[in-house]
Amino acid sequence: MNILIKNGIILPMNAPKGEQPYFCGCLGVENNKIAFVSSSSQEADKFLALHKDDCTVIDAAGKVVMPGLINTHTHVAMALLRGISDDVPLMEWLQEHIWPIEGKMGYQEVFDGARLGILEMLMGGTTTFVDMYPYEEAVAHAADLAGIRAVVSPCPMDFRMEHFETDWRKVNEFIPQSQVVTMMMGPHAIYTLSDKNLERSISLSHELGVGSHVHLAETETEDRDARAKYGMSPTEYFQKAGLFGTHTLAAHCVMVDDRDIEILAANKVSVAHNPQSNMKLASGIAPVKKMLDAGVNVSLGTDGASSNNDLDMWEEMRTASLLQKVATMNPCAIPAYTALEMATVNGAKAIGREGELGILTPGAFADIILVDLEKAHLYPHTNIISELVYSAHAQDVETVIVNGRIVVENRKCLTMNAQEVCSTAQKHIDELLNK
Ligand SMILES: [Zn+2]
Numbered sequence: 001m002n003i004l005i006k007n008g009i010i011l012p013m014n015a016p017k018g019e020q021p022y023f024c025g026c027l028g029v030e031n032n033k034i035a036f037v038s039s040s041s042q043e044a045d046k047f048l049a050l051h052k053d054d055c056t057v058i059d060a061a062g063k064v065v066m067p068g069l070i071n072t073h074t075h076v077a078m079a080l081l082r083g084i085s086d087d088v089p090l091m092e093w094l095q096e097h098i099w100p101i102e103g104k105m106g107y108q109e110v111f112d113g114a115r116l117g118i119l120e121m122l123m124g125g126t127t128t129f130v131d132m133y134p135y136e137e138a139v140a141h142a143a144d145l146a147g148i149r150a151v152v153s154p155c156p157m158d159f160r161m162e163h164f165e166t167d168w169r170k171v172n173e174f175i176p177q178s179q180v181v182t183m184m185m186g187p188h189a190i191y192t193l194s195d196k197n198l199e200r201s202i203s204l205s206h207e208l209g210v211g212s213h214v215h216l217a218e219t220e221t222e223d224r225d226a227r228a229k230y231g232m233s234p235t236e237y238f239q240k241a242g243l244f245g246t247h248t249l250a251a252h253c254v255m256v257d258d259r260d261i262e263i264l265a266a267n268k269v270s271v272a273h274n275p276q277s278n279m280k281l282a283s284g285i286a287p288v289k290k291m292l293d294a295g296v297n298v299s300l301g302t303d304g305a306s307s308n309n310d311l312d313m314w315e316e317m318r319t320a321s322l323l324q325k326v327a328t329m330n331p332c333a334i335p336a337y338t339a340l341e342m343a344t345v346n347g348a349k350a351i352g353r354e355g356e357l358g359i360l361t362p363g364a365f366a367d368i369i370l371v372d373l374e375k376a377h378l379y380p381h382t383n384i385i386s387e388l389v390y391s392a393h394a395q396d397v398e399t400v401i402v403n404g405r406i407v408v409e410n411r412k413c414l415t416m417n418a419q420e421v422c423s424t425a426q427k428h429i430d431e432l433l434n435k
Helices: 040-048 075-079 088-101 106-123 136-146 158-176 195-208 220-230 234-241 260-265 277-278 288-294 313-327 337-345 345-350 384-393 418-434
Strands: 004-011 022-030 034-037 056-059 061-069 069-074 126-131 148-153 181-183 212-216 248-252 271-274 296-298 368-372 397-402 405-409
Touching: 004 040, 004 288, 004 368, 022 040, 022 271, 040 158, 040 248, 056 126, 056 277, 061 148, 061 288, 069 248, 069 271, 069 296, 069 345, 075 088, 075 106, 075 136, 075 418, 106 126, 106 368, 106 418, 126 136, 136 148, 136 158, 158 181, 158 195, 195 212, 195 397, 212 234, 234 260, 260 288, 271 288, 271 345, 277 313, 288 296, 288 313, 296 313, 296 337, 296 345, 296 418, 313 384, 337 345, 337 384
Parallel strands: 004 056, 004 061, 069 126, 126 148, 148 181, 212 248, 248 271, 271 296
Antiparallel strands: 004 022, 022 034, 061 368, 368 397, 397 405
16 A cells, blocks of 8 residues: 655654754655655655555644654553552562462453553554563564554563463464564563573574563662672673673663663663653662763663553653653753654664664655644644653544554554453453452
8 A cells, every 4th residue: 555645744753963853745655665755745746646546645734744653661461450559669569469460361361451552552653562471472463463563572481481482482483474573582580580591581582583672670679689699780690691692672771880881882782761660660760861871772661551550652752851851950861852762763773673663764664653733732833842742642643554554543543443442451350350
């Protein structure tokens, strides 16, 4: 299918520093890739003449046309557990509330929980997410059916290695059948993996040619325990174990010191910053400004919906910016455009897809969103970047295209029945809480 988007405010996320990053223009999609991006309406006419029998035309007047957002750390099926436990510390939250109920979840619960999270993300303009959970095969299926791009990470943990061995094989078999699902290994965290099981994960990532997606330096307890047990920080431990020998995406990195940041930068480890989850679990404030200044690629994630409690990347952008300002007492820390980069181009880099995703340029995959600016909370129009980061909501996203396919049109999801997704999720959680 071909798509022509015209009369829009194009925000391609590749403007040279110092230049206005958006312009009025048009954009063409051929099959699943961007064919052209231009400020000239003649280009639109040419494209239309070329594809006149097979072209969907979208009039984007009053709308921003920008890359879809990339959520680089979540556990999407935890949408099912939204609100079951709030206002407790991380380890208590995991051990007493989350893990017991997760132990009762099987393929179907994960599949339907993932569908709920995916629906929320698509409706808010997220076109790619990076996941980690048991039964990643179910998440892969749900993502493929909904038409959202997903990087699923089968997740070794000491108490479920047998399940992991089945899970990664099923995901690996499924990947070639999907245009939107890819895989990373998901070694869960230093505190859930023995040396031997971490080694197994690292050797699999080499064998399969995929990167690793890990929780790293999330809390003070994790840092203290690692230093007591191994005599080094979690970052130093993973480096020593050889984890960073393949492409690595590390979620959180709240408790990283200067030495750790040096290691992350030198090993080209990307960091998924999850400001709202870190705030809600009182884990602390990741030194994002310091990491960016040191050359670390920092992207954004929501984490699971039970520690956030939504999957709204607009809120993460705003929170990331505001939190660094207050943490450093510097209003210039994380300007609005940097927050947008973290949610788009940096996200693409974090999953090894730089230049292919998170950017509107010819040859890139057509993952595009249209944001409606005709709203009172976005008026008057003086600085579009400021409006998007400091004022916009997920509900302002009107149309979503993933891999050249329109999946949300005029705020209606075309690939999922929203009512059915929500009622199925309700049925599951009612049953799980009564089991
Ligand atoms: Zn997480």
